Each structure stands twice: as C-alpha cells, then as structure tokens.
Amino acid sequence: MTDPADLRPVTAEEWPAFSRAMLEVFGDEPIDDFTEKVPATAELDRSLSLWSADGRVAATAGLYSRQLTVPGAVVPCAGVTWVTVSPTHRRRGVLTAVMRRQLTELHEQEREPLAALWASEGSIYGRFGYAPATLRGNWRGSTRRLGFRPGVDVGTGTVAPADADTYLAGASGVAEALRRWVPGVLDRDERWWRRSLRDPAGRRNGASALRFLLHREADGEVTGHAAYRVRSRWTDDGEADGTVLVDDVRARSTAGYAALWRYLLDLDLVRSAEFGYGPVDDPLRHLLADPRALHTRPLDGLWLRLVDVGRALAARRYPAPIDMVLEVRDPFCPWNDGRWWLRGHPAGAFCAPSEGDPDLVVDVDALAAAYLGGTSLGTLQAAGRVTEVSPGAVTQAATAFSWPVTPWCNDQF
Known part of the structure; x- marks a missing residue:
C-alpha cells in the first residue's frame, strides 16, 4: 500500500512532466499553453505527485482555493483536480493515499470545510465520502418546437455579439451579482474567467470557435450574457441541420434571459439546441409554449465532500428551524465519525460534537448529497442512507436542509 508520506508537491520545473503524465492518463493530447507553462490558476504548493524509481510520474493530484455558494x-x-494514477501503479492504494492526504491536511490545517470535484467515473469517489450535490440538465430540443408561449416579455434591451475581452468585462459583473443566490456556483476571478474562455481548436469537436453575446439595457448596462458554439451540418437533401451548443446563459432579469434565448434559438441554419451543463430545472422550460419540446437527461455535476462536519453544517443556513443530533458515519475521516448537535435557522447555525442520543443516523456522503439542498433526506432514507431514530426527524431535517x-x-475544474 502506498504511504501518503510518499506524495509531495510538484515544482514549476517538473510541471511539464507532471501535466503530460496527467493528460496521458486522461487520454488527452498535450496542449502547449498548458503543458509547457504553469497555468495561472494552478496552486503547485497544493499539488501532490508520486514518482516511480525510474523518475516517471506515477500519480498526480491538486487542489484549487475556491469559494462555493451554499444555502x-x-x-x-x-477544488480537487488533476487526479490520476498511472496504469503501472494501479491497485496499490495510490488513490486512497492521495484522498487521505488531501482530506487530512485540510482538516489538520483547518483549511476549507468542504471539498468538491468533477468525477471522471461515477463509481470512484463515493468510497471517499463524496456524493453528487448538483445535477446538470443535459438538455436538448428542436428549435422549431422551442417557441415561447404568448406574452413572454423580452424587454427593451438589446442582444449583440461581443469579442472575448468585452464579454469578460460585462459577463463577470453579471455573474458576480448572481452567484450568491445559487448553491453550487463557484467564484471566478479574472484568472478563472480567462480559463473558461480558453478555446483550443483541437477541443472543438467539429464545432465553431466559442462565440459571445451580451444583453444591454437602454442605458448601456450589461444585464445578461451567453456563450455558445455552432456545429454546422447539412442533410443529404441539402437542408441545413445545424446545432447550437450552449455553454452558458445568465441574466439579471427574466426579460434579459428570454431575449438571450430568443437570439440563440433563432440562429440561421440551426435546427436543434443543446445545453449540456445547464440547470436541471432551467427557467427556459417555463417560457415555452410546449414544455415537452425540452428534453432533459440529467447527469451528476459537482461532487461534494464535508471535510469537517461541524464547520460545514454551521456554515450554511436553514429555511426552517432544526434542532437535533445527527450520528454521522464517516470511516474514512474519523474526526467526523460520531454525533453532532445541529441547531439552525434562516439567520445562522451552530454545530458541535454531542453525547446526546441521535435523532438521525446518516452516512457522510449522504449528508454531502443533501448539503446544497438538491437531494432530499427523505429520498436518501428511502435508499437506506438515512436512519430515523426519533419519529418525524427525517421530515423535519429534510425540510430544514431544503432550499428554494x-x-x-x-x-x-
């Protein structure tokens, strides 16, 4: 078994070898502006690497310092990232050592109370206490059927294309104003915005370069933004059959949101629309004359892990009062394993270890799934992940952990 002490941060000089080894495991081609130069978002002091006896990189991992909106x-x-293990080092406990080192250091250094990741495979991270806490809608539809219901107001603002720099300046302000209202949304400084706008030609999969839109009110204020691609296609009969691939749509008003979507759905030579990472309950559905025209196939999005149960539960708000003892089962992080007294309400919360009898018994990954309000504790009880000890405790806790x-x-990332 691999000893977590064998892992160490990578240096800037080692970055090319580190990044190339990582991309090789992911099956990706090297990218010059990523593999040859340390990215601006990288935090090498929070990276981990394992080197084989012959000087090859056998495992990679890293952390980003982010801010996550919670209820x-x-x-x-x-933000857990860069996690790979070379095929030469599989089944030696390397991934377990990486996960243990990351979580232990976060706890001992009293760093972030939460950790999050995007899972390359759905069967890997549950055993380390992670669970899907958001869903992506993965929706699509025919633009001919995605017409708005009568009376939808698109306002008096205008939607117009923008270059990348103009888009960044306008979109960043809109996103910052909105991000505190939606659990699961992460902060973005300029480094992260620049990263989101990177558009290597080799990763477009036959689609156009990324294109940008800004919605402005009559006074010039930017109140919405969208980013998208177009994949052109023609049928054997010579008919246009293109697809608009939506990357992002956000607006500070319903009218601005509707106007951006109207632009996207009215593009010439486009017959279908896809929004893989859109919200699972996108408001667009409620703008449509035919809600059935929007087809969703939800997939897991951001996976969450409560690094320190007490600090994490005390950090969020609860729309309904809760006062109970939770017995948390967490064999991977023993400092969480035990009973926690949680008192919460809309204005704040308190959570501390307890010797009292439990009202609920819950697995730590189930608690992570419910933490952002997207998965009901009642659903998790039905799956055997929550045990009710005090009658009515699941109903009370499910209501308190929900979010509008x-x-x-x-x-x-």
Whole structure:
C-alpha cells in the first residue's frame, strides 16, 4: 500500500512532466499553453505527485482555493483536480493515499470545510465520502418546437455579439451579482474567467470557435450574457441541420434571459439546441409554449465532500428551524465519525460534537448529497442512507436542509 508520506508537491520545473503524465492518463493530447507553462490558476504548493524509481510520474493530484455558494452563505471550498494514477501503479492504494492526504491536511490545517470535484467515473469517489450535490440538465430540443408561449416579455434591451475581452468585462459583473443566490456556483476571478474562455481548436469537436453575446439595457448596462458554439451540418437533401451548443446563459432579469434565448434559438441554419451543463430545472422550460419540446437527461455535476462536519453544517443556513443530533458515519475521516448537535435557522447555525442520543443516523456522503439542498433526506432514507431514530426527524431535517433554488454548477475544474 502506498504511504501518503510518499506524495509531495510538484515544482514549476517538473510541471511539464507532471501535466503530460496527467493528460496521458486522461487520454488527452498535450496542449502547449498548458503543458509547457504553469497555468495561472494552478496552486503547485497544493499539488501532490508520486514518482516511480525510474523518475516517471506515477500519480498526480491538486487542489484549487475556491469559494462555493451554499444555502444562504458563501463558504471556502477546496477544488480537487488533476487526479490520476498511472496504469503501472494501479491497485496499490495510490488513490486512497492521495484522498487521505488531501482530506487530512485540510482538516489538520483547518483549511476549507468542504471539498468538491468533477468525477471522471461515477463509481470512484463515493468510497471517499463524496456524493453528487448538483445535477446538470443535459438538455436538448428542436428549435422549431422551442417557441415561447404568448406574452413572454423580452424587454427593451438589446442582444449583440461581443469579442472575448468585452464579454469578460460585462459577463463577470453579471455573474458576480448572481452567484450568491445559487448553491453550487463557484467564484471566478479574472484568472478563472480567462480559463473558461480558453478555446483550443483541437477541443472543438467539429464545432465553431466559442462565440459571445451580451444583453444591454437602454442605458448601456450589461444585464445578461451567453456563450455558445455552432456545429454546422447539412442533410443529404441539402437542408441545413445545424446545432447550437450552449455553454452558458445568465441574466439579471427574466426579460434579459428570454431575449438571450430568443437570439440563440433563432440562429440561421440551426435546427436543434443543446445545453449540456445547464440547470436541471432551467427557467427556459417555463417560457415555452410546449414544455415537452425540452428534453432533459440529467447527469451528476459537482461532487461534494464535508471535510469537517461541524464547520460545514454551521456554515450554511436553514429555511426552517432544526434542532437535533445527527450520528454521522464517516470511516474514512474519523474526526467526523460520531454525533453532532445541529441547531439552525434562516439567520445562522451552530454545530458541535454531542453525547446526546441521535435523532438521525446518516452516512457522510449522504449528508454531502443533501448539503446544497438538491437531494432530499427523505429520498436518501428511502435508499437506506438515512436512519430515523426519533419519529418525524427525517421530515423535519429534510425540510430544514431544503432550499428554494436548485443547486447548479457549470464551472468544471
């Protein structure tokens, strides 16, 4: 078994070898502006690497320092990234050592109370206490059927194309104003915005370069933005059959949101629309004359892990009062394993270890699934992940952990 002490941070000089080894495991081609130069978002002091006896990189991992919107608050969150293990080192406990090292250091250094990741495979991270906390809608539809219902107001603003720099300046302000309202959304400074706009030709999969839109009110204020691609296609009969591939759509008003979508759905030579990372309950459905025209196939989005149960539960808000003892089962992080007294309400919360009898018994990954308000504790009880000890405790806790805004994240890392 691999000893977590064998892992160490990678240096800037080692970055090319480290990044190339990582991309090789992912099956990706090297990218010059990524593999030859340390990215601006990289935090090498929070990276981990394992080197074989012959000087090859056998495992990679890293953390990003992010801020995650949770119900009623914004909380520091460690973004887990770059996780790979070479086929030469499989089944030696390498991944377990990486996960243990990351979580132990976060706890011992009292860093972020939450950790999050995007899972390359759905069967890997549950055993380390992670669970899907957001869903992506993965929706599509025919533009001919995605007409708006009568009376939808698109306002008096205008939608117009923008270059990347103009888009960044306008979109960043809109996103910052909105991000505190939607659980699951991550902060983006300029480094992260630049990263989101990177558009290597080799990763377009036959689609156009990324294109940008801004919605402005009559006074010139930017109140909405969208990013998209177009994949052109023609049928054997010479008919246009293109697809608009939507990357992002956000607006500060319903009219601005509707106007952006109207532009996207009215593009010439486009017959279908796809929004893979859109919210699972996108408001667009409720703008349509035919809601059935929007087809969704939800997939897991951001996976979450409660690094420190007490700090994590105390950090969020609860729309209904809760006062109970939770017995948390967490064999991977023993400092969480035990009973926690949680008192919460809309204005704040308190959570501390307890010797009292439990009202609920819950697996730590189930608690992570419910943390952002997107998965009901009642559903998790039906799956055997929550045990009710005090009558009515599941109903009370499910109500308190819910949130009126469905969690969503499209910021991959």
